[in-house]
Amino acid sequence: MSLRRSPALAALFPPRLSQLLGPIIVAGSIAFIVALIVITSGRLDLTASTPHPEGWADLLHYVFRRSVAHHAADLKPPADLDADQRVIKGAVYYSRVCANCHAAPGFGQSPIALGLRPQPQYLATQIKLFDAPQLFWIVKHGVKYSAMPAWPTQDRDDEIWSIVAFLRILPRLDSARYLALAGATPDPAAAPAPMTTEGSSHPDIVMDSAGPLPAAAYSTARPAVAFGRGTVGADAAQACVQCHGSDGAGRPGAPFPNLALLDRVTFKKAVTDYATGVRHSGYMQPVAAQLTDVQIDALAVAFTARRRMPAPQFAATPAQLAAGEAIAIGGVPAGKVEACQNCHEINRADHKFYPAIAGQNRWYLRDQLQLYRAGHRGLDSPVNPMPRIAHDLDDAQIEAVSAWYAAQPPEAPQPVAEKPGTAATKR
Ligand code: HEC
Numbered sequence: 001m002s003l004r005r006s007p008a009l010a011a012l013f014p015p016r017l018s019q020l021l022g023p024i025i026v027a028g029s030i031a032f033i034v035a036l037i038v039i040t041s042g043r044l045d046l047t048a049s050t051p052h053p054e055g056w057a058d059l060l061h062y063v064f065r066r067s068v069a070h071h072a073a074d075l076k077p078p079a080d081l082d083a084d085q086r087v088i089k090g091a092v093y094y095s096r097v098c099a100n101c102h103a104a105p106g107f108g109q110s111p112i113a114l115g116l117r118p119q120p121q122y123l124a125t126q127i128k129l130f131d132a133p134q135l136f137w138i139v140k141h142g143v144k145y146s147a148m149p150a151w152p153t154q155d156r157d158d159e160i161w162s163i164v165a166f167l168r169i170l171p172r173l174d175s176a177r178y179l180a181l182a183g184a185t186p187d188p189a190a191a192p193a194p195m196t197t198e199g200s201s202h203p204d205i206v207m208d209s210a211g212p213l214p215a216a217a218y219s220t221a222r223p224a225v226a227f228g229r230g231t232v233g234a235d236a237a238q239a240c241v242q243c244h245g246s247d248g249a250g251r252p253g254a255p256f257p258n259l260a261l262l263d264r265v266t267f268k269k270a271v272t273d274y275a276t277g278v279r280h281s282g283y284m285q286p287v288a289a290q291l292t293d294v295q296i297d298a299l300a301v302a303f304t305a306r307r308r309m310p311a312p313q314f315a316a317t318p319a320q321l322a323a324g325e326a327i328a329i330g331g332v333p334a335g336k337v338e339a340c341q342n343c344h345e346i347n348r349a350d351h352k353f354y355p356a357i358a359g360q361n362r363w364y365l366r367d368q369l370q371l372y373r374a375g376h377r378g379l380d381s382p383v384n385p386m387p388r389i390a391h392d393l394d395d396a397q398i399e400a401v402s403a404w405y406a407a408q409p410p411e412a413p414q415p416v417a418e419k420p421g422t423a424a425t426k427r
Pocket residue numbers: 061064094097098099100101102116117118119120121123126129135138139143146147148149163167
């Protein structure tokens with residue numbers, strides 16, 4: 001019997017393709033009705049307590065990886081992605097938030113995280129599957145139908161790159177090094193030694209784990225990371241130490257702002273703005289949102305009563321300092337940028353509501369100026385002069401003026417009468 005005459009094949013390959021339409025419609029309708037019955041019957045098992053059927057999790061993960069690869073294809077990491085201050089900033093966040101689900105070097109996964117489906121992976125061994133842009137995409141946007149959250153704000157790509165910078169070295173960290181980077185070690189003497197400052201400097205950080213990477217048994221390893229590490233306890237000021245240091249001036253090697261400079265009004269406004277999401281930061285919003293007004297008041301009093309300390313220093317070149325000084329004192333005539341000191345020399349009597357920036361952390365200053373320029377700080381009301389000013393500064397000018405201000409001694413405290421309203425509207 002020739003193939004041509006087989007009735008089954010004749011049905012599959014009819015002389016005219018339009019004759020297929022009928023069978024397709026019938027099959028489609030049957031499939032639709034069956035799917036409808038299955039869905040409405042309630043028999044599908046969507047519980048997290050039962051593992052995914054064989055192969056299903058792999059299929060979903062494959063779809064996820066294809067989607068990430070597609071969407072992240074055009075993303076460009078910053079040139080100084082692996083800079084140490086970025087790695088340290090990422091380590092702190094990882095230890096407070098991500099480790100809750102993904103564990104950490106030397107720490108097992110919480111039984112609560114293991115109850116999620118899909119289960120959060122142990123990232124130290126998993127991270128090699130993704131390049132930097134793909135990690136950025138995952139951390140910024142999270143994963144639908146899983147417990148993987150999007151970044152708390154979609155306006156802070158700089159913060160997300162710090163997480164990526166940390167994830168890239170995570171597989172090479174042992175437990176002690178991880179804790180030191182994250183500032184989570186109970187022994188302050190074990191804090192990380194000051195590191196090099198400029199650009200990519202991985203060779204200077206010896207992070208290769210001495211021991212073997214944890215095996216798949218990480219899921220039952222003890223101690224496990226406990227949920228709630230990042231919560232504010234009874235002593236609210238304790239919740240600030242991991243990032244802002246015990247004296248509020250910041251941590252060596254890290255890009256966190258120096259709170260010891262702020263006046264009470266600026267302090268309260270900043271924390272309240274984070275808490276209400278008016279000012280964007282994945283780092284500060286989750287902390288500030290946990291504070292009551294009474295706690296914010298108490299923190300403002302406590303921090304601003306401290307001695308004004310300079311932030312830990314980062315090396316800057318003499319040329320940078322000279323260029324920065326010129327902008328701060330003389331402005332940029334060509335671009336019509338006003339001298340920063342016109343406003344920020346805070347001890348002039350009529351200038352007391354501008355934030356103090358002499359002695360502020362260099363990387364914090366740089367990041368804020370870039371945020372103002374991009375319109376992402378969240379406070380670009382028409383009365384705020386900073387977006388306009390930053391708009392006229394290029395990258396090199398921002399680096400220079402930040403380096404200069406960071407190297408200045410903080411101005412002596414100025415008694416500031418507390419009045420309601422914003423720094424920007426009080427001009
Ligand atoms: C509440 C739990 C939870 C938190 C907090 C969390 N994740 Fe996840 N994450 C998950 C889950 C669940 C998945 C698995 C998604 C999947 O397999 O489709 C995941 C997936 C990932 C992946 C992809 C891993 C892979 O192999 O597919 C990365 C990367 C990741 N998370 C990074 C992070 C980072 C970085 C943080 C902190 C900024 C974080 N996660 C915070 C639950 C969490």
